[in-house]
Amino acid sequence: MSLPIYVIGHKNPDTDSICSALALAELKQRLGVDAVAARLGHANPETKFILNKLNLDLPFYLTSAKCTLQEIDIDEAVTIHDGETIRSAWDLCMEKSVKTLYVIDDEDKYIGMATLGDISKVQMQDLNITKDLLKQTPLENLAKVVKGKILYEGTNERSGYVRISDKRLMERDLEGAIMVLSDHEDEMIKSMGRGCAVIVIAENYVPADYIIEMAKSEGVTLINTPYNTMKIIQMIYRAIPVRLIMTPKDKLITFNQTEFVEDVEREMLKTRHSSYPVVSQDKLVGSVARYNLLKSEKKKLILVDHNELKQSIDDIEQGEIVEIVDHHRIGDIETDRPIVFRNMTVGSTCTIVEMMYREAGIRMSDTVARLVAYGVISDTMNFHSPTCTDIDRNLKKRLEEEYGLDTQAMADDLFQNTATIEGRAFKDILYNDVKEYVLSGYRISISQVFTYDLNVVDTIHDDFLKFMEEEEKNKNHRNDLTLMVFTNVEGKGSRFLYVGSLSKMLASSIDQFADRGFVSRKKQIVPGLAQALV
Numbered sequence: 001m002s003l004p005i006y007v008i009g010h011k012n013p014d015t016d017s018i019c020s021a022l023a024l025a026e027l028k029q030r031l032g033v034d035a036v037a038a039r040l041g042h043a044n045p046e047t048k049f050i051l052n053k054l055n056l057d058l059p060f061y062l063t064s065a066k067c068t069l070q071e072i073d074i075d076e077a078v079t080i081h082d083g084e085t086i087r088s089a090w091d092l093c094m095e096k097s098v099k100t101l102y103v104i105d106d107e108d109k110y111i112g113m114a115t116l117g118d119i120s121k122v123q124m125q126d127l128n129i130t131k132d133l134l135k136q137t138p139l140e141n142l143a144k145v146v147k148g149k150i151l152y153e154g155t156n157e158r159s160g161y162v163r164i165s166d167k168r169l170m171e172r173d174l175e176g177a178i179m180v181l182s183d184h185e186d187e188m189i190k191s192m193g194r195g196c197a198v199i200v201i202a203e204n205y206v207p208a209d210y211i212i213e214m215a216k217s218e219g220v221t222l223i224n225t226p227y228n229t230m231k232i233i234q235m236i237y238r239a240i241p242v243r244l245i246m247t248p249k250d251k252l253i254t255f256n257q258t259e260f261v262e263d264v265e266r267e268m269l270k271t272r273h274s275s276y277p278v279v280s281q282d283k284l285v286g287s288v289a290r291y292n293l294l295k296s297e298k299k300k301l302i303l304v305d306h307n308e309l310k311q312s313i314d315d316i317e318q319g320e321i322v323e324i325v326d327h328h329r330i331g332d333i334e335t336d337r338p339i340v341f342r343n344m345t346v347g348s349t350c351t352i353v354e355m356m357y358r359e360a361g362i363r364m365s366d367t368v369a370r371l372v373a374y375g376v377i378s379d380t381m382n383f384h385s386p387t388c389t390d391i392d393r394n395l396k397k398r399l400e401e402e403y404g405l406d407t408q409a410m411a412d413d414l415f416q417n418t419a420t421i422e423g424r425a426f427k428d429i430l431y432n433d434v435k436e437y438v439l440s441g442y443r444i445s446i447s448q449v450f451t452y453d454l455n456v457v458d459t460i461h462d463d464f465l466k467f468m469e470e471e472e473k474n475k476n477h478r479n480d481l482t483l484m485v486f487t488n489v490e491g492k493g494s495r496f497l498y499v500g501s502l503s504k505m506l507a508s509s510i511d512q513f514a515d516r517g518f519v520s521r522k523k524q525i526v527p528g529l530a531q532a533l534v
């Protein structure tokens with residue numbers, strides 16, 4: 001199994017990060033790379049509106065960069081039903097070249113493990129132990145293991161002892177014994193008279209009717225077999241069912257296929273089995289050994305629309321970053337190997353992805369062209385934001401001329417349907433698009449929401465401030481400044497609400513942001529704050 005490369009946007013995904021992930025994943029696929037778009041959080045209503053419009057499913061939610069057992073190659077679990085004989089178990093081990101069999105019940109549920117060691121022990125260990133096992137062995141197993149036929153099934157209880165005919169036959173305790181006899185009917189009569197439970201008759205000898213009649217009246221089982229007495233004795237102990245010699249699962253380590261490889265590795269170090277069962281809802285899905293873990297690869301990741309650790313998947317160090325496509329400041333990510341790191345000062349990541357299509361000489365599909373259009377419309381406030389560049393405006397032209405898209409109509413439709421804060425929960429407004437920064441040692445979080453009508457902010461002003469203060473109070477680690485930015489969706493200015501210990505100190509600077517018509521968090525607000533904090 002080889003895993004796809006995951007193309008992921010940032011946490012709290014915005015439209016650009018989802019659209020660019022989808023568009024880049026498709027480009028990679030068309031270039032022959034097994035890539036799949038993923039996301040690191042819930043899509044916002046705007047993105048959902050777009051995907052719905054384009055008839056696309058949400059990308060898959062990637063929750064960890066670590067691999068689980070179901071994402072790496074493991075071995076087939078060779079299984080055997082618990083009632084099977086240890087002879088069948090041995091044959092199966094030889095046939096499949098394995099030392100371990102996983103035992104399942106009638107419902108195919110995993111119940112234990114039997115190793116070659118467990119099987120050979122039966123032949124080597126003290127007969128007293130084996131006798132107890134043989135006592136519990138079903139009659140059908142006894143017949144099966146000697147390729148025999150049950151001529152009559154009696155009721156006598158078995159002791160577990162196996163006896164042959166010898167000079168001292170009449171001195172021995174034959175009560176409940178399994179007799180292995182040849183064609184001597186007088187021995188059969190004697191054994192039955194002394195209370196044996198089973199007579200296994202060698203070389204297909206069919207006893208006379210009166211023997212069968214006697215068996216019926218004495219409660220003795222008669223089995224005949226093509227084997228000779230020597231072979232019968234050799235085989236008879238192999239009739240023991242696997243369930244009697246297996247180690248039950250509660251005494252063993254079992255892994256679930258959703259467990260992480262590194263946790264499995266740690267658990268394995270505590271024990272020294274050669275392989276372990278992997279289950280899903282009590283059913284076996286495979287067998288895992290140390291070498292499976294050593295051979296397993298890390299998850300490969302392409303980051304789009306972000307390049308900072310805290311904006312990416314939590315355990316990113318467990319994965320392998322193979323490429324970054326972004327339009328934000330360079331952050332703190334380190335890699336072991338050289339990678340393609342494409343960072344450009346353009347309005348959206350989708351803009352860069354479209355360049356990559358052109359560089360590869362591949363025309364975007366209609367759906368990808370629309371994804372790219374929505375991505376850039378969303379990220380540049382329909383080409384009005386200060387982050388918008390000539391490169392973005394050229395893209396707009398190409399989308400209109402070469403792909404026949406009406407970007408203004410797309411933007412109107414999108415914003416009218418999604419850009420409103422009216423009726424939205426405060427929690428949703430505050431946390432829908434949050435970015436955290438450390439500036440001059442201060443923890444600052446900036447939330448941004450876009451809306452058609454900024455006047456709505458007046459109606460919620462006091463309540464929203466109260467809400468922000470409450471939220472801060474409940475945090476273990478408070479921000480020095482929490483800033484909520486309400487921005488007109490087409491870039492016609494913003495309104496600001498803020499709480500935190502820096503509020504007083506920064507109040508006049510932030511008021512100026514409003515006067516100066518700041519709309520870009522990245523290009524205007526963050527640099528503005530940084531300057532005010534120097």
Ligand SMILES: [Mn+2]
Pocket residue numbers: 016017305327347348349379
């Ligand atoms: Mn972006």
